[in-house]
Amino acid sequence: MILKANEVKHLYRRTARFYDAALLGYQLLGLDRHRQKAVAALALRPGDTVVDLECGTVANFPALVHAVGPTGQMIGMDLSEAMLAQARGLITRKGWTNAHLVHG
Template sequence: MIPIADKYSTFARFYDAMSGEYPVYHAGRNIGISLLRQRPGAQVLDVGCGTGLNFSLLQAQVTQGGTIVGIDRSPEMLVQARRRAERNGWTNIILIQADATALSPAEIGSRIAAEGGRARSDAVLATYALSLMADWETAWANMVSLATPEGSLCVVDMQKPVGLATVLTPLAKAACWLGGSDINAHPWTAVKRDCVDVKAASARGGHLQIRAGTRRAGT
C-alpha cells in the first residue's frame, strides 16, 4: 500500500477530480467555513490545505484585504494550491510546506510571519485533514496555539453514516480507505473539549461532521 504522504504527492494533479468533492465533501467545507464567520481583513490558517479547495469560500469572507495561510506537508499538493491562487488572481495567499504534527507552533508561526502574515490567526480550520494524521491530537494542539486568544477553530471530518444512511457505510469506508483517512478518528470531538460557543452540524447522512467554536481561555 502506498504511504499516505506519497499517495497525495503522486496524485496531486488529479486530486480534485478524484476526491468526490462536489457530490459529497464540498457540503462539509461550505458549512464549516460559514460557521467561522470571519470579517474582511481577517487572517485564516488552513491546516492540511491540499490543493486549496477551501480558498474560494474563505476569500468570500476575508476578501483581498485579508490573508489565507495554507499549510500542507505535500509540496506537490501546494503546487496545485498555488496554481489555483494564480488562476484566480488571489494575491493574499501564503503557502507553507510543513507537517502540522512535527513542527512546534513557534516554528510554524515564525515561518508565517517571515512570509508577511501574523504568527497567530483569527481563525484556524482543518477540513478532512486531521483524520489523515496518526497523531492528530498534536496537530490539533498546534492549531489551538496558532489561533489568537479569542480565535475561531473549526474541524470538518468524517465518520460512518448514521440512521437510514448506514446503508452507505461500505462506500464511506472505501472512500476513507482510498484516501488514507481513519473513519473512526473523530477529531472534531476536540473542538467541544477545547472551545466554547461550539456549533455542531452534519451532512451527507451524518458522514460529514462539522464543529466550530471559540478558543477556550487558558488553552
C-alpha cells in the same frame, strides 16, 4: 490507519494531479455546500487572517476568499509539495494575492 509523514508525501505525490478531479464527484453530492457551511461557522470577518492546516490543493480557499475579502489573508500549510504545487496553480489562476502557502 495512521500514515507516517513520508507515506503521506508518497501518497499525495502520486495523486496530487488527480485530487481536484477526484473531488468533482463529491461536489456533485454537495461537498462545496459543506465547505461553505464550515467556513460560515468560523464567523470570519473582512480583514481576518485564516490558516488552513493540511490545505492540500486549497479547495477551501474559494469560500475563505469570499469570507475574508481582499484585505484578509489566507495561509495554507501542507507537508506535500505536490499538493502545494497544485494549490499554487489555482492561486495564480485566480489571482489571489492575499493567499500564501507554507510547506511544513
